[in-house]
Amino acid sequence: MKKHLDEETRKSIENSLERGLFPQWVLTDPDIYNIEMEQIFLRTWQLLGHESEIREPGQYVTRWIVNDPVLLVRNGGGEIKAFLNSCTHRGVHLCTADAGKKKSFTCPYHGWSYNLDGDLIGIVAGDKIYGEEMDKKDWGLRPIPRVEVYKGLIFANLDPQAMPLEEFLGEFRWYLDIMLGRSDGGMEVRGVPQRWVVHANWKMVSENFVDPYHVQTSHRSTVELGMSPEDPLYASYGHGVACNHGHGICVITSSPKSKARPVKYQGLPQEMWPMFERNLTKEQLEVFEKVKVLVGTCFPNMSFNCPLHGNEGHLYNYFNVRVWRPLGPDKVEVISWFLIDQSAPEQYKEDAYKGYIGSFGPSGTLEQDDTEIWARVVQASKGFMVRDKSLNYNNFSNYLMGYDHVAPDETFPGPGVAYSTNYVDFMTRGYHDYWFEMLTKE
Ligand code: FES
Ligand SMILES: [Fe+2]
Numbered sequence: 001m002k003k004h005l006d007e008e009t010r011k012s013i014e015n016s017l018e019r020g021l022f023p024q025w026v027l028t029d030p031d032i033y034n035i036e037m038e039q040i041f042l043r044t045w046q047l048l049g050h051e052s053e054i055r056e057p058g059q060y061v062t063r064w065i066v067n068d069p070v071l072l073v074r075n076g077g078g079e080i081k082a083f084l085n086s087c088t089h090r091g092v093h094l095c096t097a098d099a100g101k102k103k104s105f106t107c108p109y110h111g112w113s114y115n116l117d118g119d120l121i122g123i124v125a126g127d128k129i130y131g132e133e134m135d136k137k138d139w140g141l142r143p144i145p146r147v148e149v150y151k152g153l154i155f156a157n158l159d160p161q162a163m164p165l166e167e168f169l170g171e172f173r174w175y176l177d178i179m180l181g182r183s184d185g186g187m188e189v190r191g192v193p194q195r196w197v198v199h200a201n202w203k204m205v206s207e208n209f210v211d212p213y214h215v216q217t218s219h220r221s222t223v224e225l226g227m228s229p230e231d232p233l234y235a236s237y238g239h240g241v242a243c244n245h246g247h248g249i250c251v252i253t254s255s256p257k258s259k260a261r262p263v264k265y266q267g268l269p270q271e272m273w274p275m276f277e278r279n280l281t282k283e284q285l286e287v288f289e290k291v292k293v294l295v296g297t298c299f300p301n302m303s304f305n306c307p308l309h310g311n312e313g314h315l316y317n318y319f320n321v322r323v324w325r326p327l328g329p330d331k332v333e334v335i336s337w338f339l340i341d342q343s344a345p346e347q348y349k350e351d352a353y354k355g356y357i358g359s360f361g362p363s364g365t366l367e368q369d370d371t372e373i374w375a376r377v378v379q380a381s382k383g384f385m386v387r388d389k390s391l392n393y394n395n396f397s398n399y400l401m402g403y404d405h406v407a408p409d410e411t412f413p414g415p416g417v418a419y420s421t422n423y424v425d426f427m428t429r430g431y432h433d434y435w436f437e438m439l440t441k442e
Helices: 007-018 030-041 127-133 165-169 172-180 202-208 212-218 220-224 270-279 282-290 346-359 365-379 426-439
Strands: 021-023 046-050 059-065 068-074 080-084 099-101 104-106 113-115 120-122 146-150 153-157 187-189 194-198 238-242 248-252 293-298 302-306 308-311 314-317 319-328 331-341 396-398 417-419
Touching: 007 021, 007 426, 030 319, 030 426, 046 059, 046 068, 046 187, 046 319, 046 331, 080 146, 080 153, 104 120, 146 165, 146 172, 165 172, 172 248, 172 282, 172 293, 194 365, 202 302, 202 319, 202 331, 202 365, 202 426, 212 220, 212 365, 220 365, 238 426, 248 426, 270 282, 293 426, 308 346, 314 346, 331 346, 346 365, 417 426
Parallel strands: none
Antiparallel strands: 021 396, 046 153, 059 068, 059 099, 068 080, 104 113, 113 120, 146 153, 187 331, 194 331, 238 248, 238 417, 248 293, 293 302, 302 319, 308 314, 319 331
C-alpha cells in the first residue's frame, strides 16, 4: 500500500494547483485515498458529536473516525470520555447500538465488562482463570488519544501531537461563534443524527459546501417551486471567505436590488435578539444581521449549513452539521446532525426541524439534488482518459472562477481572506492547498 506520493505525481498535482486546477483522477485514485488516510485522517480533528447528545452520566453514542469505531460516553463524574469501541480481549466491536444509557458495557463474545471510565471490571468465571499473569488494570478500553470540545461540539484526534483544536479551527472560529455562541445555553441536537451512504468522493462533497455556484443549476427545482429567486446570481451575493487551515465559509446575503423586506438575524424570533446582541461582538452582529445563509466546510470533512428557510411569517433557521466519513475513494457515509438554539421557543424548534427534514435530511429535496450530482462526478472520473497522466488530454477540473479579477475585500469585518462575491473559487482552492500541504507533510 502506498504511503507517500511519488515525486512525479507530487509535482504534477502541485503544478495544477498553482494554475487554479485540480486533477480529476485524484477523486477516484486508490493510492491517493490510502495516502489521505495516513496523512490526513490520522492527524486532523474529527467531529464526533455534541455535548447535548450525552447529557447524563452513562449516556453514550457510537461513532466512527473513518475505520476506527468510537464509543463516546459521559462518565459518572460528568466527564466526556472516548474509547476505541473494541474489546481488549479479542477485539470485538463492543457496543453496536447508535446511542443509549448504561452503567457498564459487556462484550457479546466472552462477556468481559467495562465501566464508564473504560476500566475492565468483570471477567466471566473470575480473574483466577488467568492466574497471576493478568492485571485487570492493563486491559481497560483504549482511549482515543485526544478529545476536545468547542462550544458543545466534541472533536477527537488520533494524533497525540496534533495542534490544539482551537488553534486548528483558527479564523473559522469567529464564524462558528456566530452560530454556536449567539444564544445563552448554546445549541442542542434535536432528533438523532441521520446516516446514509452516497457515491461520492469525500473532498468533492466537502468542497461542495463552499461552492454556491452550483445552487442555481443543481437546485433549479427550488426556483421552479418559487422557493428560490429567479436571479441566477442569487447565491453569489455576500462574501466568500477563505480561512486558514483549509476552512472556508460563504456568507450569503440578499441581492442588493431585492425588493423583499429585509429579514434580521436569519428570521430567529425577536425575543431572542437582545441575547444575540449581548453575546456577539459588533463585527459579528454586522454579519449576522444581514446574512441569509451561512454555509461552509471545516477541513477536512465537516460541513455545515445554517440557512434561512420558509416564507414570511414562517421563517426558521437551524444549524445542520455533517461529517463526510470516507468509505473508499468513491463512497461516503454522511452523518448529519440538526442543531438548534436551546433557548428558542419549543414550537419554533419543531417547525425548524421539520423544515430541515424536508430540505437537507436524507430524503430532503435539496439533499437529493446534490446526491445525484456527486455520484455523477465520481462516475465520470474513473475511466482511462481521466486517469491518463500523459497530458494528452485536459485532465484537470476548473477552479478558475474569480482567479484573476476578484481582489480581497479589506472592509469585510470578519477574519480570513474575504471576497465580495460567493462566485469565486478561492475557498475551494484554499481547501485544495491545505489538502496538498497535509498530503505531502513529512
Ligand atoms: S472478545 Fe470481548 S470478551 Fe472476548
Ligand atoms: Fe447543494
